[in-house]
Amino acid sequence: MGKFQVISHPLIQHKLSILRRKTTSTKDFRELVDEIAMLMGYEVLRDLPLEDVEIETPITKTTQKQLAGKKLAIVPILRAGIGMVDGFLSLVPAAKVGHIGMYRDEETLQPVEYLVKLPEDIDQRQIFVVDPMLATGGSAILAVDSLKKRGAANIKFVCLVSAPEGVKALQEAHPDIDIYTATLDEKLNEHGYIVPGLGDAGDRLFGTK
Ligand code: PRP
Numbered sequence: 223m224g225k226f227q228v229i230s231h232p233l234i235q236h237k238l239s240i241l242r243r244k245t246t247s248t249k250d251f252r253e254l255v256d257e258i259a260m261l262m263g264y265e266v267l268r269d270l271p272l273e274d275v276e277i278e279t280p281i282t283k284t285t286q287k288q289l290a291g292k293k294l295a296i297v298p299i300l301r302a303g304i305g306m307v308d309g310f311l312s313l314v315p316a317a318k319v320g321h322i323g324m325y326r327d328e329e330t331l332q333p334v335e336y337l338v339k340l341p342e343d344i345d346q347r348q349i350f351v352v353d354p355m356l357a358t359g360g361s362a363i364l365a366v367d368s369l370k371k372r373g374a375a376n377i378k379f380v381c382l383v384s385a386p387e388g389v390k391a392l393q394e395a396h397p398d399i400d401i402y403t404a405t406l407d408e409k410l411n412e413h414g415y416i417v418p419g420l421g422d423a424g425d426r427l428f429g430t431k
Pocket residue numbers: 299300301302303324325326327331333353354355356357358359360361362388414422423424425
């Protein structure tokens with residue numbers, strides 16, 4: 223079974239409380255998602271491989287460490303995942319970005335895929351799928367299905383708010399992937415929204431409602 227980790231740094235918890243408030247503006251919401259993604263990225267990228275490098279300080283020659291240059295890809299689930307991309311890119315600016323477009327049918331709660339645009343060598347990359355919300359898990363499961371169908375093998379899923387139902391569904395469907403979340407909330411309501419949650423992440427991020 224892959225790792226399941228709640229990244230509960232005090233800065234993340236503080237920013238998450240502001241993010242959840244219904245009075246938080248679109249501008250602040252966008253900035254907070256960006257900041258939390260960056261703080262989470264610091265932890266999620268902890269396992270990046272290193273290699274030895276010979277360098278010369280003003281004093282002596284020495285062997286030190288540098289990132290091994292493993293190929294990375296950030297894959298946001300549209301729309302709301304877009305809000306987490308820059309936070310990750312600020313840490314690993316050379317990463318490629320793929321996009322998976324998906325929306326949840328509000329009646330059936332089933333995800334509908336409408337776009338998949340990925341780096342050509344996606345099968346060779348360490349992939350970070352990002353989406354602020356893991357609710358029923360339908361969108362995340364379909365996104366990972368979609369990536370695996372194209373040969374992807376090394377996948378981590380990063381969200382801000384998750385529901386127990388979504389975590390369980392994603393773990394059952396894809397036991398090999400690691401899941402990182404900033405908070406594990408209480409439950410889903412009858413409309414498939416996370417409680418207490420933060421509402422509709424896409425609408426709050428882009429100001430569409
Ligand atoms: C939201 C969210 C996830 C999905 C989570 O997207 O960003 O992708 O719902 O729900 P699930 O776990 O039950 O699938 P939404 O469908 O609202 O699309 P949007 O980002 O375009 O608004």
